[in-house]
Amino acid sequence: MKSSVINKAQSLRIITVKVNGMELKDFYHRALHKVQSSLSVKGFRKGRAPEDLVVKEVGEKTLEAEALDILLSDTYFLALKEHDLRPIAHPEIDLKVVPQTGFSQIKNEDEAVVVYEAKVSVMPEVSVKNIDRIKAKRVPATAPTEDEINKVIDHLRRQKALFKEVERPAQLSDWVDIGYEGSIDHVKKDQLANKNHPLILGENSLIPGFEAEVVGLNKGESKTFTITFPTDYHAQDVAGKKAEFTVIIHEVKEVVLPEFDATFTKDFGYDEPTKMTEAITKNLAQEKIEEAEQQLQSEVLGQLEKQLVADIPEAMYDEENRRMLTDLQQKVESQGLKWADYLTSVKHSEEQILKDLRPQAEKNVRLGLALGAIVKENKLPIKDEKKLAYEALDWLVKKATGESK
Numbered sequence: 001m002k003s004s005v006i007n008k009a010q011s012l013r014i015i016t017v018k019v020n021g022m023e024l025k026d027f028y029h030r031a032l033h034k035v036q037s038s039l040s041v042k043g044f045r046k047g048r049a050p051e052d053l054v055v056k057e058v059g060e061k062t063l064e065a066e067a068l069d070i071l072l073s074d075t076y077f078l079a080l081k082e083h084d085l086r087p088i089a090h091p092e093i094d095l096k097v098v099p100q101t102g103f104s105q106i107k108n109e110d111e112a113v114v115v116y117e118a119k120v121s122v123m124p125e126v127s128v129k130n131i132d133r134i135k136a137k138r139v140p141a142t143a144p145t146e147d148e149i150n151k152v153i154d155h156l157r158r159q160k161a162l163f164k165e166v167e168r169p170a171q172l173s174d175w176v177d178i179g180y181e182g183s184i185d186h187v188k189k190d191q192l193a194n195k196n197h198p199l200i201l202g203e204n205s206l207i208p209g210f211e212a213e214v215v216g217l218n219k220g221e222s223k224t225f226t227i228t229f230p231t232d233y234h235a236q237d238v239a240g241k242k243a244e245f246t247v248i249i250h251e252v253k254e255v256v257l258p259e260f261d262a263t264f265t266k267d268f269g270y271d272e273p274t275k276m277t278e279a280i281t282k283n284l285a286q287e288k289i290e291e292a293e294q295q296l297q298s299e300v301l302g303q304l305e306k307q308l309v310a311d312i313p314e315a316m317y318d319e320e321n322r323r324m325l326t327d328l329q330q331k332v333e334s335q336g337l338k339w340a341d342y343l344t345s346v347k348h349s350e351e352q353i354l355k356d357l358r359p360q361a362e363k364n365v366r367l368g369l370a371l372g373a374i375v376k377e378n379k380l381p382i383k384d385e386k387k388l389a390y391e392a393l394d395w396l397v398k399k400a401t402g403e404s405k
Contacts, residue, residue, distance in 0.1 A: 003079040011124040011313045015079050015091075016117050019071060020109040021099075027074075028103035031066035055104075064103050068095075068114070076118055089315040091120040121313035126373040134303045136400040141292040144284035152280050153260055158200075160264065163253040169216045170252045172202040178214060180247040184238065191235065191347050192243060200255065207233075214247060222248040297393060300400050301367055308370040321354055321361040328353070371396075 001023060006014040019027075032051060035058055041049035055063065072093060080087065099112030106112045163175050170176050176199060182192030201211050213225045224246045233239040258264050262272050270276035332342045343349065348356075371392040375382055380395055382388050398404040 001075050001078060003075075003082060005079075005083045005085070009311060011122050011311050012119065013083075013085060013122050014117055014119050015076070015083070015085075016115070017075050017079050019075060019114045021106045021112040022109050024067070024071065024099070024103055024112060024114055025106040027071045028063065028067040028106075030070055031063050034070075035063060035066060060102055060104070067103055068098070071114060072116065079118070085120070086123040087120045088123055088313065088319070089121050091118040093118050121315040124310045124312050124316075124369070126308070126310040126369045128304065128307050128370055128373045128377065129309055130307055131374070131377075131396075131399075134300060134307065134396065134400045136296055136299050136303075136397070138296055138401050138403075139292060141285070141288040144281050144288065148284055149277065149280055152284065153277070154257075156268065157257045157260060157264070158255070160258050160267065162256040162258075164256050166252055166254045167219075168252070169218050170201060170249060171215055173255055174201050175199075175251075175253040175255050176201060176214065176249055177251040178247050178249055180245055182243045182245040184241050184243050186244075189238070189243075192238070192245070196250065210245070213245075214249065217247075217249045219249055219252050222246060296401070297397060300397050301393070303400075304370050304374075304396065305363070305366055308366055308373075310366070310369055310373075312365060312369070316365050317358070317362050320365050321358055324357045324361055324364075325350065325354055328357075 001017060001019050003015055003017045006016075008014060032054060036049060036051065036054045037047045039049055039054055039057060040046045041053055041057055044050075044053075049057070076091060076093075079085075094117045095114070096117060097113060097115035099106075099114065101112055103112070166174070178197050178199070179195045180193065180197065182189055184192075199205050199211070201215060204211060207227055207229060209227050213223060213227075217223055224244065226242060226244050228242045229235075229238050229240060231240040260273055265271070265273050265276040268276060270279065329339050332339055343353075346353075368389060371389045374380070374392045374396060375388060378395070380392060382391050384391070395404070
């Protein structure tokens with residue numbers, strides 16, 4: 001067997017393999033013995049039929065096809081080993097030369113040969129240039145403010161809120177159940193319609209300006225108004241466009257919040273408000289420390305990505321893209337939702353979700369390769385291979401901030 005490799009862009013390799021006639025004949029006999037061992041022929045025990053009867057029973061062409069399968073599998077992996085290639089996907093095999101004469105009749109090396117090309121994407125060569133240029137400054141986390149603490153308390157109070165029926169127009173802080181439908185250029189849009197949508201007025205969970213139009217309406221009343229979507233709205237098909245909405249209020253309830261006193265805090269395991277406030281403050285402080293660390297890591301990773309040198313094959317991006325989609329599907333289904341129902345609710349196809357996930361998938365691949373290169377180039381002692389990226393990032397952050405000196 002002889003093989004050669006041509007390097008193409010995006011870490012694509014074209015491997016050309018040539019198998020001579022006598023090797024091909026050996027593969028034919030391997031195929032014959034493989035079929036013979038599992039074949040039952042009348043008058044003989046299983047696997048004991050003579051070779052000529054096996055050939056007659058299954059046919060010469062079937063044995064030659066089996067021989068080619070064995071040949072392709074064995075010689076492909078030998079070629080990978082010879083040229084030290086690490087494939088990341090299945091190869092695309094293109095048979096260039098296949099002998100027309102019977103494989104069993106081959107008498108010398110040059111009488112019949114098999115030549116094929118295997119196109120395969122391999123693990124790219126990766127390096128990180130100018131790693132010393134990656135610099136960052138650790139900024140101490142700020143202490144929780146009184147407003148931040150009160151927001152947490154208010155959120156917990158809302159969890160224990162009572163909802164009181166009222167006979168008055170809706171106002172800010174009320175709970176309402178509304179129905180609405182919207183149109184753009186006089187064409188109704190399904191994604192702008194909902195028969196029952198509960199919300200707290202003033203929390204701005206809908207399009208800016210929408211909730212202000214609901215304030216002042218009584219139960220059963222409806223209203224038509226026009227709103228322009230923000231230019232940076234997440235749904236690009238309506239971003240920046242003017243829409244006409246008709247809304248109706250089904251229910252109006254006043255939200256009655258409990259007092260922040262000992263009776264309230266005991267439901268959360270605290271004897272008195274001061275102890276609960278202290279716990280909230282401590283938790284917020286820890287969150288701020290973690291957020292500051294994440295921001296620092298993000299800054300370092302952003303610089304690292306610019307220093308990466310690698311010719312990355314599309315197959316690596318595709319695989320990560322699919323992995324992210326699978327993770328999302330499993331997360332959705334773990335919450336008791338059907339994947340098909342989720343796609344309907346977000347009004348997206350799998351293809352659209354894959355497209356949306358693609359930029360992050362490409363970033364994940366680039367950063368993963370870069371962090372792996374850092375470990376290799378700096379001979380970092382990794383204790384746990386599963387945590388390679390975390391340990392490499394920790395080392396890089398300390399280096400970037402000067403803490404490793």
